[in-house]
Amino acid sequence: MLSLNELWFILVAVLFIGFFFLEGFDFGVGMSTGILAKNDSQRRVLINSIGPFWDGNEVWLLTAGGAIFAAFPNWYATMFSGYYTPLVVLLLALIARGVAFEFRGKVEHGGWKKTWDICIFLGSLLPPFLLGVVFAGFMKGLPIDGQMEMKAGLFDMVNLYTLLGGITVTLVCLIHGLVFTTLRTEGELRERARKLAKTLLYPLAVLLVVFAVMTYYQTNVFEAHGAVLSVLAVLGLVAFLLSGYFMTKGKDGWAFGMTGAVIALAIGAVFVGLFPNVMISSIDQAFNLTIDNAASGHYSLKVMSIVAISLLPFVLGYQIWSYFVFHKRVHEKQHLEY
């Protein structure tokens, strides 16, 4: 029988998978405004394609944070105080990005728009990168002492392995966003998005393989969960190849599902690899934060389980409905400023 601690570990994983799947594509579209769009109205089309959704997608991150706070307070405390500086940068990026969507169209002035465009680009590039670095760090291990305090220097947080994690997550989000663009736009923009997505699959393939090999040699995650992780890796490979196939065939919906599956499997693999730990200590295995020593009490977890399980269907329901309402493609000749 699943323990409540295990259930909450799974729920946190689901929230992060949901976050990377959903906000993953709007981060990607945000990056595309700086890479793919050739002029202002194309940028506006890209922004409008995620306009109704990005805020709701970001709440997945806030909910994941809230869930960690409530279900695993020690994990929340160690991670948030330990990763202090990267989180400051993450927050600044999310702040700049969030207001940029709202402020950008309010004043007709070149410099004004350019400033907010930079905010949207960097605000969409930095968060997946930083979160990739943080997640890779979870697997590699961090200097966590017997009091559960993480005292990490720059190179504990930023090294070849975690950097690779950051770049991989960023690139996969970009591709996911480009495929989303093929679903929500039309004409030239759509074609260029498709082409760029296909081109970027090659470097992504290299990154994924190198990252998997490094994970095998640099972390202990395969020791306990080698079998499951291998299955996930094979599924990931299949999803990856299928995403390329569907892109070539012009089946954008299926391609989007497959790039989403690559993200879901990758994030899922991180959590499978960690289990039953939530953070690994590089000082001593005895100092690992686990789903038991980092968790809230039984009563608290029970109450939250009831609340979460009764609310999640509604949340999923109206979020799916909102995607249905805005399923039509965005194009340059429609009303774009709100």
Add this chain to the structure above:
Amino acid sequence: MDTLLLARIQYAATTIFHFFFVPLSIGLVFLIAIMETMYVVKGKEQYKKMAKFWGKLFLINFAVGVVTGILQEFQFGMNWSDYSRFVGDVFGAPLAIEALLAFFLESTFIGLWIFGWDRLSKKVHLLCIWLVVVGTTLSALWILAANSFMQHPVGFTVNNGRAEMNDFFALLSNGQLWVEFPHTVLGALATGGFLVCGVSAYKLLKKQDIQFFKKSFQIAVVIALIASFLTAIFGHSQAQYLIGTQPMKMAASEGQWGKSGDPAGWTVIASIDPDTKQNKYELKIPYLLSFLAYSKFSGEVKGINELNDEYIKTYGPGDYIPPVRTTFWSFRIMVAAGCLMIVLAAYGTYLAARKKLERNNKWFNRFMLWAIALPVIANTSGWIMTEMGRQPWTVFGLMTTADSVSPSVTAGQVLFSLIAFCTAYTVLGAILVYLFVRTIKKGPNALDKTDNKSSDPFGKEGYHAVS
């Protein structure tokens, strides 16, 4: 400077800034929902225009509120990790539920509202804005449930060196919550009301879009009057609740060092000297404190010195006196602003009822423009009183602020983030004011121009769009 002090400054600065926008969002979205309801019921385009115009201001404000709110959630773990470890079991639950129940609701339906004018039926579109109202209110409820636990901890036991929840319903039925929640939310409605009144008064003064702003003023001033009045009523019950649960906060906000005597007089103003622990001079209204505390003209209120001795007996040696001057004056500023709001809203309602709004009210209209600041001042000083008055505790009687701070974070890191966030927030604040002024100056009719972006059906791109 040490980590604790910097973390406290950061918490105060970021929370106060965040709370400039939250009440305005709650208040404005409620007014917009009412306007759109009138549009759907009466079918007049003017109400739709009103929902859209005030909606512009709401969205600018909402964006800043949302992005500064993310930091609020992260900050507990970043700067106050020992606090998070100690209370996460109890305090984390309302925060997680807030995200799940309220944030998803408001963020999804605000997206549908902004982009759904042409895609949803009138009624479904109206439902969206009301769901945003529900979302913002639920958000306030859960965050205040968490805050009420800090003021008056209930529903927990201390186990293995941390607070563990043992009664979820006690958290929700916390007496503190049910005086704090209505007081805060009604204050928020008044904030929204005063913004709409102030802007409308300014436009009436300028004689622009008179019908539009007269109607806006009428709707908002009624809300402002009811909300300000009820805020005061719940403020009074909150004060009475404090006498029982946090008498030190009440004594500090009254500047009451020694025994009050029976009946107790209410101190209007005083020169407080925390060093000698007495007031150099004070002006008192007899009987009033007894009445405020117990709703009768007798009864004694405990003083700071007496309470400090009691706390030393209960919690061990230490200084349990909050910053008395700040608590005392923030309380008075809040009450004064609140009273002024009631008077202004009542006079405004009188003018609206007598249909005298557009005539000869130069001074009143000018005053209403400046009165936009009154609820903001009241909200801010109210929170300063609540949070400062609880010091030296983060969770009253359980954990001190000094014990709450992150042990692994250095002063340098906090200083860096403090500077970074304060810079970002200053820029945001300036841009917000700039955009507000711009939107207000343009007025409601500027919308029509952007709404119908003309496209030439015979042009190359126009043809493309049709085909």
